[in-house]
Amino acid sequence: MTRRRRVTIRDVAQAAGVSTQTVSRVLNDRPDVAPETFDRVQRVIADTGYLPNMLARGLTQGRTHTLGVVAYGLEYFGPSRILTGLEQAAAATGYSMSLTLIHRPETEDVDEVLAGLAGRQVDGVIWAIPEVASNRSWLRARASAMPVPLVVVGGTTGEDLPPSIGIDNRAIGRLATSHILDGGARRMAIVTGPLDWWEARERLAGWRETLETAGSRPSDGLIFEGDWTPSSGEEGLYELLRRTPDIDAVFASNDQMALGVMHAAHRLGLRIPDELSVVGVDDIAEGSHFWPPLTTVQQPLSEAGALAVEVVVRAIKASRPGRHSEDTHLRRVNLLQPTLIVRQSSRQVTPG
Amino acid sequence: MTRRRRVTIRDVAQAAGVSTQTVSRVLNDRPDVAPETFDRVQRVIADTGYLPNMLARGLTQGRTHTLGVVAYGLEYFGPSRILTGLEQAAAATGYSMSLTLIHRPETEDVDEVLAGLAGRQVDGVIWAIPEVASNRSWLRARASAMPVPLVVVGGTTGEDLPPSIGIDNRAIGRLATSHILDGGARRMAIVTGPLDWWEARERLAGWRETLETAGSRPSDGLIFEGDWTPSSGEEGLYELLRRTPDIDAVFASNDQMALGVMHAAHRLGLRIPDELSVVGVDDIAEGSHFWPPLTTVQQPLSEAGALAVEVVVRAIKASRPGRHSEDTHLRRVNLLQPTLIVRQSSRQVTPG
DNA sequence: CTGAAAGCGCTTACAG
DNA sequence: CTGAAAGCGCTTACAG
Numbered sequence: 001m002t003r004r005r006r007v008t009i010r011d012v013a014q015a016a017g018v019s020t021q022t023v024s025r026v027l028n029d030r031p032d033v034a035p036e037t038f039d040r041v042q043r044v045i046a047d048t049g050y051l052p053n054m055l056a057r058g059l060t061q062g063r064t065h066t067l068g069v070v071a072y073g074l075e076y077f078g079p080s081r082i083l084t085g086l087e088q089a090a091a092a093t094g095y096s097m098s099l100t101l102i103h104r105p106e107t108e109d110v111d112e113v114l115a116g117l118a119g120r121q122v123d124g125v126i127w128a129i130p131e132v133a134s135n136r137s138w139l140r141a142r143a144s145a146m147p148v149p150l151v152v153v154g155g156t157t158g159e160d161l162p163p164s165i166g167i168d169n170r171a172i173g174r175l176a177t178s179h180i181l182d183g184g185a186r187r188m189a190i191v192t193g194p195l196d197w198w199e200a201r202e203r204l205a206g207w208r209e210t211l212e213t214a215g216s217r218p219s220d221g222l223i224f225e226g227d228w229t230p231s232s233g234e235e236g237l238y239e240l241l242r243r244t245p246d247i248d249a250v251f252a253s254n255d256q257m258a259l260g261v262m263h264a265a266h267r268l269g270l271r272i273p274d275e276l277s278v279v280g281v282d283d284i285a286e287g288s289h290f291w292p293p294l295t296t297v298q299q300p301l302s303e304a305g306a307l308a309v310e311v312v313v314r315a316i317k318a319s320r321p322g323r324h325s326e327d328t329h330l331r332r333v334n335l336l337q338p339t340l341i342v343r344q345s346s347r348q349v350t351p352g
Numbered sequence: 353m354t355r356r357r358r359v360t361i362r363d364v365a366q367a368a369g370v371s372t373q374t375v376s377r378v379l380n381d382r383p384d385v386a387p388e389t390f391d392r393v394q395r396v397i398a399d400t401g402y403l404p405n406m407l408a409r410g411l412t413q414g415r416t417h418t419l420g421v422v423a424y425g426l427e428y429f430g431p432s433r434i435l436t437g438l439e440q441a442a443a444a445t446g447y448s449m450s451l452t453l454i455h456r457p458e459t460e461d462v463d464e465v466l467a468g469l470a471g472r473q474v475d476g477v478i479w480a481i482p483e484v485a486s487n488r489s490w491l492r493a494r495a496s497a498m499p500v501p502l503v504v505v506g507g508t509t510g511e512d513l514p515p516s517i518g519i520d521n522r523a524i525g526r527l528a529t530s531h532i533l534d535g536g537a538r539r540m541a542i543v544t545g546p547l548d549w550w551e552a553r554e555r556l557a558g559w560r561e562t563l564e565t566a567g568s569r570p571s572d573g574l575i576f577e578g579d580w581t582p583s584s585g586e587e588g589l590y591e592l593l594r595r596t597p598d599i600d601a602v603f604a605s606n607d608q609m610a611l612g613v614m615h616a617a618h619r620l621g622l623r624i625p626d627e628l629s630v631v632g633v634d635d636i637a638e639g640s641h642f643w644p645p646l647t648t649v650q651q652p653l654s655e656a657g658a659l660a661v662e663v664v665v666r667a668i669k670a671s672r673p674g675r676h677s678e679d680t681h682l683r684r685v686n687l688l689q690p691t692l693i694v695r696q697s698s699r700q701v702t703p704g
Numbered sequence: 705c706t707g708a709a710a711g712c713g714c715t716t717a718c719a720g
Numbered sequence: 721c722t723g724a725a726a727g728c729g730c731t732t733a734c735a736g
Contacts, residue, residue, distance in 0.1 A: 006499055008713060019723045024715060034721055049497075051471045055407045055416065056714035059728045064407070066450075066472075074426070074436050084426050087453045096472065098418075099451045101439045119403045120418075120448065145401075147358055230641035256638060263641040286608060286638055289582035289615040360729060371707045376731060386705055408729035411712045 007050040016044040027052055058121060063320075067095045067312065068117035070110070071128040072102045076228070077255075077282050078301055082128055082153060085305025093313055098122055105132040106196070114142055124149045124312040127162070128305075131155035131198035149315035153308035155198050156333050163315070165308045167299045168335040169199045173206020175297050175340045176251045176279045181214055183347035185249035185277055189222040191236035191261060193253045200225075203253045203281065222247070226257045233260020241268070249277035249346075255284045255296055262290060262345065277346040281338075293343035300336045307334060359402040368396040379404055410473060415672075419447045419664065420469035422462070423480040424454045428580070429607075429634050430653055434480055434505060437657025445665055450474055457484040458548070466494055476501045476664040479514070480657075483507035483550035501667035505660035507550050508685050515667070517660045519651045520687040521551045525558020527649050527692045528603045528631045533566055535699035537601035537629055541574040543588035543613060545605045552577075555605045555633065574599070578609045585612020593620070601629035601698075607636045607648055614642060614697065629698040633690075645695035652688045659686060 009027075013020040018041060025033045026041040033041075044050075058064040067090050073079045083099075090097050098120060100113050117125055127143075127150055129135065136155070143150045143162045152164040180188055190207045193200030204223070211218040221243045226232030233252055237260070240247055252258035258280030262272055270276045272292055280287065283298040311334070342348070361379075365372040370393060377385050378393040385393075396402075410416040419442050425431045435451075442449050450472060452465050469477055479495075479502055481487065488507070495502045495514045504516040532540055542559045545552030556575070563570040573595045578584030585604055589612070592599055604610035610632030614624055622628045624644055632639065635650040663686070694700070 010713080020714080021716095021723055022721090025722090028715085032721060037721080051467055053411070053713050054472045055410045056712075056728085058407045059405070059411060059713080059730090060715040062728080074432050074439075080426050080432050084453065087426075087451060088455075091452070096468065097451050099439060099449050100443070101436065103440075115403055116448065120406045230638060234641065256641075259638055259641045263643060266643050284638075286582060286611055286636075289586065289608075289611045291615060291618050291643055362729080372730080373707055373732095374705090377706090380731085384705060389705080405729050408712085409731075411714090411729080412731040414712080 006053075007048045009050070009052070012041065012044050012048060012050050015048065016041045063123050063316075064121050065095050066098055066120070066122045067309070068098045068100070068120070068122035068125040069128060070100050070102060070113055070117075070125065072105045072130065074101060077284050078130075078154070078299070079128065081301035082305040082308075085302030086126060086128065086153070086309055087305075088302070089306035089309035093309060095123070095309070095313070102129060105130050106135045110138075111142065114146060118147055122148060124151070124316045126150075126308050126312055127152045128154055128308075132194075133196045136161065149312055149319055151308050151312040151315065153304055156335070163311055163332045163334075165304050165311060165334045166336070167199075167301070167304060168337055169202035170206040170209070171335075172281055172297045172299070172338045173203040173208075173251070174210045175206075175338060176203075176281065177207045177210035178214075179295070179340055179342065180249045180251060180277050180279055180346060181210070181216075182349050183249075183273070183277055184349070185347070187222075187244065187247050188216075188249040188251060188277075189224065189240045189244065189247045191224045191226045191233055191240075191250060191252045191257050193226060193228050193257075195225055200253055203251075207251055226253070226260075228254055228256060230256045230260035230263065233257030234264040235260070237261045237264035237268075248275065250279075252278065252280050255280035255282040255287050255294060258294055258296070258345070259286075259290060262294075272345050273347045279346050283341055288343065290345070292345050295343045295346040296341050298339045298341050300338070304336055307336070358405075359400045361402070361404070364393065364396050364400060364402050367400065368393045415475050415668075416473050417447050418450055418472070418474045419661070420450045420452070420472070420474035420477040421480060422452050422454060422465055422469075422477065424457045424482065426453060429636050430482075430506070430651070431480065433653035434657040434660075437654030438478060438480065438505070438661055439657075440654070441658035441661035445661060447475070447661070447665070454481060457482050458487045462490075463494065466498060470499055474500060476503070476668045478502075478660050478664055479504045480506055480660075484546075485548045488513065501664055501671055503660050503664040503667065505656055508687070515663055515684045515686075517656050517663060517686045518688070519551075519653070519656060520689055521554035522558040522561070523687075524633055524649045524651070524690045525555040525560075525603070526562045527558075527690060528555075528633065529559045529562035530566075531647070531692055531694065532601045532603060532629050532631055532698060533562070533568075534701050535601075535625070535629055536701070537699070539574075539596065539599050540568075540601040540603060540629075541576065541592045541596065541599045543576045543578045543585055543592075543602060543604045543609050545578060545580050545609075547577055552605055555603075559603055578605070578612075580606055580608060582608045582612035582615065585609030586616040587612070589613045589616035589620075600627065602631075604630065604632045607632035607634040607639050607646060610646055610648070610697070611638075611642060614646075624697050625699045631698050635693055640695065642697070644697050647695045647698040648693050650691045650693050652690070656688055659688070 009020045013023045150162045208218045224236040280296040283296045287294040361372045365375045502514045507518045560570045576588040632648040635648045639646040
């Protein structure tokens with residue numbers, strides 16, 4: 001299948017009997033074209049199926065209307081939702097998306113990823129990698145060297161880092177923990193995510209804070225470090241019960257680990273929620289049909305993605321020549337609030 | 353933050369005291385450069401942090417090393433795995449990925465999506481949209497009008513359609529059904545996906561075929577059409593039992609619906625697998641920790657994504673001038689085989 | 705082994 | 721309202 005040469009602006013100009021300049025005016029909807037000329041050119045464009053070459057346009061205009069997105073772990077719930085939010089907001093704003101996936105969140109060879117995006121002349125970069133280990137510190141150096149704005153989604157950033165959009169993960173821990181306390185729990189354990197993840201540490205901190213405020217002692221024996229998988233949740237409950245047999249509630253830092261905890265409870269013959277309250281995080285689609293249906297904390301993930309696009313697009317516009325306004329309306333750290341979803345895996349306040 | 357002007361090939365040439373032409377030779381690793389010159393230029397490149405502008409390169413070379421990917425339903429298991437496979441294979445082959453998400457699989461306004469990709473000069477397109485309703489028929493017309501190769505992943509295509517990579521969904525139905533029959537089921541129902549989906553119809557056909565071969569009658573009363581969600585699985589079991597009270601096994605066309613079926617069974621006090629065998633499809637991460645752990649059929653999804661990249665890249669190379677070889681080594685329809693994963697939700701063959 | 709010229713397909717000032 | 725010229729940042733023949 002031989003592909004024929006593509007139609008160019010010259011072909012259109014020739015067919016319409018005008019200069020390429022005039023065709024360009026029509027393409028860009030400039031006002032100063034005679035209505036008659038406009039129509040004629042438009043007709044030729046439709047007839048020939050002409051499509052402007054965006055490479056050429058990008059080369060002359062110095063912008064590509066493309067956002068570079070660097071993400072990790074599309075197979076997980078959070079990242080895939082964030083990405084969906086990103087893509088839709090980008091499309092709605094007229095940007096297309098160049099996606100690069102990272103294999104490990106704490107990887108260090110992202111220099112070439114950023115270089116690749118810069119070489120492809122993206123107008124801005126959205127960094128959708130969770131904060132793990134020290135992967136934020138090298139981002140600092142890289143981000144300032146980038147020729148275009150960069151925004152982080154999925155965590156927080158400090159003073160000298162790019163703007164960020166994240167979920168208030170400490171609030172997640174507080175919401176889950178107070179709900180469990182309200183249900184009358186006397187001994188609440190936690191299965192955390194990997195503690196080199198910021199999100200995992202924050203959820204733990206929220207749990208700890210809330211317990212302390214309530215006058216309870218969040219001892220280390222009540223903490224089990226999982227790895228986000230159902231298996232680690234299962235293992236977690238076994239281990240926690242071994243250490244502290246009278247546990248009557250578990251806050252699992254995601255729904256998959258909560259499922260593992262419930263699985264272990266079933267094996268041990270522990271009734272949920274009567275003997276063990278279980279609360280997760282994420283609100284995965286399966287949660288409402290677990291046995292029993294899982295109480296969980298929902299995060300506004302696609303909203304975070306959408307906001308990231310909004311912020312980076314605003315930064316792009318602010319950085320264009322002719323506009324040297326301070327970006328005061330750009331908050332640097334944005335934290336969105338989670339929502340508790342109560343189902344049957346947690347004991348409720350008993351009236352009276 | 354004012355961004356300084358980017359370094360161009362001219363800057364490098366000037367600093368190294370050579371022509372841009374020579375710099376270009378170094379960039380592209382051409383052999384005919386004096387070693388000394390090569391080193392000098394390379395050093396300037398490193399010092400200045402020069403990055404070739406890919407737009408300019410694409411404009412002159414007529415290729416962008418970018419693949420356009422059109423996908424649907426990233427929040428679902430299948431699509432997200434396929435996308436992961438796609439991205440990794442693309443990256444490994446030196447291609448970057450321009451991602452567009454569709455909101456409904458049977459949508460008709462994808463003309464502008466394809467036009468957008470063509471305008472951005474992608475070297476090839478991967479169409480990762482499931483076959484729903486008549487969305488393949490309009491693809492036919494569009495695909496042949498595309499100036500670059502297009503490959504479909506996630507279904508099959510006919511004679512006059514682009515090459516396709518898919519999973520053998522009929523085999524999925526057969527695998528699940530024979531496994532259930534082997535376990536001694538006497539009355540097996542099915543909860544299908546939406547029947548305007550090719551995958552759903554094929555899994556149903558595999559179920560039907562297998563039952564017929566076994567001498568059983570796959571009556572319509574044993575078929576419930578779900579919508580892939582856990583809720584529809586739950587509703588499905590209630591309805592099926594109403595119609596046929598002696599059902600002792602259900603093949604659910606995905607794991608989420610299988611979860612819904614198990615949920616309904618728990619509510620009804622039906623023991624799994626003793627009174628009801630349940631088998632799903634997908635092998636989602638949660639399945640191994642359902643109660644009981646779910647028997648399921650796994651699909652090689654990321655392999656399908658990787659193969660799609662391989663096929664489209666081969667087509668790209670074949671379509672480049674100077675190479676008019678028939679693409680005989682390119683099978684047009686590729687069907688990958690699924691694998692059964694046996695856990696505890698299905699009755700096993702009892703020896704003796 | 706190296707460079708001057710032309711061109712990829714557009715848009716941006718600049719004239720008229 | 722419209723066009724001739726120059727240029728975006730590269731690479732591709734073509735000379736030497």
